[in-house]
Amino acid sequence: MTTLSQASSVSMRAEQTRLERRYAHLGLLLIAPTVLIFSAVIVYPLISAIYMSLFSIFTPTLEGKWVGVDNYVQLLSASEFWWSLLNNLIWTVGTLTLQIVFGIGMALVLHQNIWFRSLARSLILFPYFISTVVAVLVWKWLFNDLYGILNHLMMSAGLIDMPIDYLGDMPNAMISVILVGAWKYFPFVVIAVLARLQSIPDQLYEAAKIDGAGAVARFFDVTLPQLREVLVVIVMLRAIWDFKEFDLIFLLTGGGPIISTQTLPLMVYKEAFALNQLGMASAYAVVMMAIMLFFMIVYIRKTREKSA
Amino acid sequence: MENLNLSIRQGEFVSLLGPSGCGKTTTLRMLAGLEFPTSGEILIGGRVVNDLPPGERDIAMVFQSYALYPHMTVERNIAYPLKKRGASKSEIVEKVSRVAEMLQLTPLLARKPRELSGGQQQRVALGRALVRDPKVFLLDEPLSNLDAKLRGYMRAELIELHAKLGRTMVYVTHDQLEAMTMSDRIAIMYGGVLQQFAPPQEVYREPANRFVAGFIGTPSMNLVDGTLRQDGGRWIFQADGLEIFADMLDDSAVSGPACLGLRPEEITLGSGPLAGVVQLVEQTGHENIVVVRIGQSLRLTGRASGNQVWRMGETIPLSVNAEAAHYFADGPTGRRLNAPRRATSFRNLQSVL
Numbered sequence: 001m002t003t004l005s006q007a008s009s010v011s012m013r014a015e016q017t018r019l020e021r022r023y024a025h026l027g028l029l030l031i032a033p034t035v036l037i038f039s040a041v042i043v044y045p046l047i048s049a050i051y052m053s054l055f056s057i058f059t060p061t062l063e064g065k066w067v068g069v070d071n072y073v074q075l076l077s078a079s080e081f082w083w084s085l086l087n088n089l090i091w092t093v094g095t096l097t098l099q100i101v102f103g104i105g106m107a108l109v110l111h112q113n114i115w116f117r118s119l120a121r122s123l124i125l126f127p128y129f130i131s132t133v134v135a136v137l138v139w140k141w142l143f144n145d146l147y148g149i150l151n152h153l154m155m156s157a158g159l160i161d162m163p164i165d166y167l168g169d170m171p172n173a174m175i176s177v178i179l180v181g182a183w184k185y186f187p188f189v190v191i192a193v194l195a196r197l198q199s200i201p202d203q204l205y206e207a208a209k210i211d212g213a214g215a216v217a218r219f220f221d222v223t224l225p226q227l228r229e230v231l232v233v234i235v236m237l238r239a240i241w242d243f244k245e246f247d248l249i250f251l252l253t254g255g256g257p258i259i260s261t262q263t264l265p266l267m268v269y270k271e272a273f274a275l276n277q278l279g280m281a282s283a284y285a286v287v288m289m290a291i292m293l294f295f296m297i298v299y300i301r302k303t304r305e306k307s308a
Numbered sequence: 309m310e311n312l313n314l315s316i317r318q319g320e321f322v323s324l325l326g327p328s329g330c331g332k333t334t335t336l337r338m339l340a341g342l343e344f345p346t347s348g349e350i351l352i353g354g355r356v357v358n359d360l361p362p363g364e365r366d367i368a369m370v371f372q373s374y375a376l377y378p379h380m381t382v383e384r385n386i387a388y389p390l391k392k393r394g395a396s397k398s399e400i401v402e403k404v405s406r407v408a409e410m411l412q413l414t415p416l417l418a419r420k421p422r423e424l425s426g427g428q429q430q431r432v433a434l435g436r437a438l439v440r441d442p443k444v445f446l447l448d449e450p451l452s453n454l455d456a457k458l459r460g461y462m463r464a465e466l467i468e469l470h471a472k473l474g475r476t477m478v479y480v481t482h483d484q485l486e487a488m489t490m491s492d493r494i495a496i497m498y499g500g501v502l503q504q505f506a507p508p509q510e511v512y513r514e515p516a517n518r519f520v521a522g523f524i525g526t527p528s529m530n531l532v533d534g535t536l537r538q539d540g541g542r543w544i545f546q547a548d549g550l551e552i553f554a555d556m557l558d559d560s561a562v563s564g565p566a567c568l569g570l571r572p573e574e575i576t577l578g579s580g581p582l583a584g585v586v587q588l589v590e591q592t593g594h595e596n597i598v599v600v601r602i603g604q605s606l607r608l609t610g611r612a613s614g615n616q617v618w619r620m621g622e623t624i625p626l627s628v629n630a631e632a633a634h635y636f637a638d639g640p641t642g643r644r645l646n647a648p649r650r651a652t653s654f655r656n657l658q659s660v661l
Contacts, residue, residue, distance in 0.1 A: 206342050207375035211436070212363035212392035221388070225379040 046289075053282035059272055064279055071283035080259060081267070081284070085291070088263040091178060091249070092242045098182035099238060100231070103189025108223075110190065111197045121194075128187035136251040139180050143167055170260045173253050177261050181248055185241075189234055196230040197223070232303045236296065243292055264288045309334060309345070309500045316478065316493075318353075321470050323479045323487035326497035327523070332480045335497070336446050339478060340369050353443050363392070368437035369446040372453065374429045376421040376436075383408075383417040386435045393440070407435045427458045434469070445477040451486060463490060484524055488512070496520050503641065517643050518636035521569045527597050529569045529634070530608045536566040536635070536645075545635065549603015552630050556646045561635070567642055569634035572597070575610035577618075580627025584608065586618045600626060 053071055057064030075081050110121055127135065142150050143166035151163040166176045200223065208218045246265040249255065255262030255270070262270075264284060272281035309331050316322050324332035337343040338350060341362035349356050357365045368389070376385050386407055390400045408414045411431045421429055430450060437445055447466075451459045467490055470477055481487050487494045488508045495505045496519075504516035515521035521529045534547030536554065543554040543561060545568050552568065554561075577598055584600030587607060596612045610626065618624055635645040 201373065201375065203371045203373055203375035204377065206340075206362075207369070207371060207377075207436075208388075209342070209362040210340060210367065210369050211389035213388075214363075217392060222377065225377070228379070 049282045049285050052279055053286050055279040057278035057282075059276040059278045062278070067279065071280050072287070075280065075283050075287060080262075081264075081287075083259055084262050084264050084267045087174070087259075087261060088243060088265075090174060091181070091245070091261070091263055092239060094174075094178040095181035095185070095242055096235065096238055098178065099186040099189050100235065102182060103186045103234075104193050104227070106186070106190045107193035107197055108219075110194055124190050125187045127184050132184070132247045133251060135180070135184055136248060139176075139252065140167070143176060167253050168257055170257060173257060173261050177249055177252055180252060181242065181245065184248060185238065188238065192230055192234050193227060196227055200226045236299060239299075240292060240296070244288065264291075309338075312348075312502055314495055314502065314505060316476060318476055319474045320492045321477045321479065321490060323481055323491040323494045324497060325481055325484060325487040325494050325523075326503075327482060330497040331500040332482075332495075332497050333448060334500075336369075336448055336478060336480045339365075339444070340367055340446050341365050366443045367446055368440055368442040368444075369448065370430075370433045370437050370450045372449040374421075374433040374450075374453075376429060376432055378421050380420070381417065382413060382419055382421070382424070382432050382435075385421070385432055386413075386439050389436060389440045403439050407439045410438070411435050426454050427462065430454065430462060438469075438473075441475075443476065445475055447477060447479045449480055449482070452481075452483070459486075466490060484526070488524075496523065498523070498641065501641075515569070515634065515644060517641045518567050518569070518639070519641045521634055521636065521644075525571060527572050527609050527611075529571050530575070531636075532568040532570070532606060532608075533638075534566065534568060535564060536561060537563050545633075548606045550606055552628070552633065554630075554633065554635055554646070556631070556633075557635060558647065561645050565638040566645065567636040567638065569636060570608065570628055571632065572609045572611045574629040574632040575608055576627045576629070577610045577612045577624060578616065578626070580625050582626045582628070583623055584626050586620050586622045586624060589618060589620060600624065602626075 052064075054066065054068055055064035056067045056071070106124060110117060110124065114120070142148055145151060145163040145165045145168075148163075148166075150166070151160070154160045155163065164172060166172050204222050204226075205218055208222050213221055244265050245263070246269065249261055249263055250266055250269070253261045255266045265288070268281045268284045268288070271277045271284055312331075312335065314322075314335075324335055326332050334343055338345050339352075341357065341360060345358070350358055352365055352367065377388065380388065383404060386404045387400045390403060395403070404417075405414070408417055411434060413428070413431055413435055416424060416428060416432075421432065424432065430453075433450065451462050451466075454462060463486060470490075479487070479490065491508055493505060493507050494511050496503045496511060498519050504511055504520045506514075506516075511520055511524050515524060515529075518531060522531055532547045532550065534545055534550070536543060536545055536557070538544070543557040545552045545554045545566065547568065550568075554568075577600070582602060584602045586598060587601050588599040590597040591614065594614045596614055596616060596618075597609060598612050598618060599607055599609050601607050608626075608628075612618075633646075636642040637645060
């Protein structure tokens, strides 16, 4: 009897192992397409960029020779790199701050029971939806120093005597780029914050009212702490997207005047297609990735510490 | 809310009781300043508070969902109302530790609400209300999220707390057991109208109308629709298969449709001149709730000892205590027709099939 039950238990275990193995194979089969696509579009370009950054490559012919870390040494000793990095940081911090401030402000307004709320919620997405090229064209008309409506209105109002060159002078150019960036991307913050605001229980506000908190105290003691988690995600995503923003800045100022608004993505483009140095462009791209990675790790650690 | 007139004495524990949508929470929220009456006045301690914001009404409120600030520790949650009123640091520390001690929250002060059980969260919500020592405590179904055992425990704690503090408490609930066991007086509401405001025993024994009679008591009072008529100077209530002398009614009663109310404990099962067919037996352990059919369609619910077992379909004898009968005018909130029992002298009690 014992022998029989032992035998049946051994056969059950064997059957179980066979099933587990079959499930494991099925799992591999199911995950394979994702892994293949991920490898083709993420891993291969990443490794390829790192590999290319170790060569001096002439873009039109793609011919190159091994230079090791020379591209990196050259890059780090170039003042243009540091200027571009500084511009990149000013642009990212500036536009992100405005996006967050206006995004939260607008979300709070749209969260109120105002009569045109539905229409306003749809309209607010408009800048985010329109193509960057169209947005830049519109803003270039608005900013134009000869026939732009902005200068016209300001001169009519007597605020200025001479038209302002919004995109050709510093610091105007950087401020303009930051403002247009904030205008274009703040709807993302509005939508994400608004979604979170709608899920904050009303009773928290009511409890705060009874506890004697005014409107400002309720914002800082109830609303803002409740938004913390969504803001962590928004800041992280928008910081990554803003840091590598190319088209808006390129179309608006082309990095000028001179290199005053040139950021690292523009530098990568310049090296690859204006100076025909694909190896150096790859080195810039790799350094950009390393900088973003560093800031993101620091940021995630800090927010984790705070929420703990 | 319609013409609500409610006067609560200082130090009293008053429950607002009624089914969903009866206006009890709206009433409480108006007291708190979270809703505004279209007309009328709200006075707290003799002061009209209609135009005062919630924070200036000298009230504290415990919400059904507790409404604890999730990002703050227990200590900061309890301290928050004091902080918002500009209390000094030493005062905050002293009061928070006193309240925490009273509610046995001291070991939990550093925790966040999500790390607490339902009962603990409930105590923190109470602590946040207690720490300010307000004139009035408003409690909005604070026990409804707890399991039955914990609810019983917290009920006892609240009674004890009220006795200790002696503060006015207004308690919203749809659970009649909570209202009956905790309150000095119960305000029973239905459809935005106050139906009765009286001590628990009074609402049970002398319900002001048919709604209160049916709402208070588990199992609820048997309400039998029928007609009242006068015969030879005596009032007689007649329904399908039942005729009963209503001697406690005086001349103010009128002939016509009416409703007879009988508590299940006023029906004696197993003996008596009536006969009924057992329709349903609900066993609760110490007693059985038995539904019997009399005549064609009249169903009455009675109580029997847990040891007494009847099978469904069995015909059993029974009697009703006509002296303890209530009579109500026709309609869902038909007024009580018989005068309060203590002022009534009962004559013959008879019941016939």
